[in-house]
Amino acid sequence: MYSLAFERRAAREYQKIRGADKLRIDDALMRLQQDPYESVGVKNLKGQLAGSLRLRVGEWRVIFRVGHQTIVVETIGRRGDVYRG
Numbered sequence: 177m178y179s180l181a182f183e184r185r186a187a188r189e190y191q192k193i194r195g196a197d198k199l200r201i202d203d204a205l206m207r208l209q210q211d212p213y214e215s216v217g218v219k220n221l222k223g224q225l226a227g228s229l230r231l232r233v234g235e236w237r238v239i240f241r242v243g244h245q246t247i248v249v250e251t252i253g254r255r256g257d258v259y260r261g
Contacts, residue, residue: 178209178247186249193252197236201252204233212242225259 182190193201208215208231217232221239228250231238237258239250251258 178212178245180205180209180247182249186251189252201233201236204231208247212247
């Protein structure tokens, strides 16, 4: 099982999420910790975000990278906003 770490920006964004969206993201992150490469909705990113992966949770996106037994969440945001610098 992988451990989960949040970058500062991702932690602030995560704390702002409320209600059912938060529960769905929590559930997806728990599944991601089991095996980040086999989770549904995970895709490799290209361009400026190359080397990172994306987890799709409804209209939310979780951008992360995988280290040695650690998943580092870089950012969390809505579909249209998360890919902007």
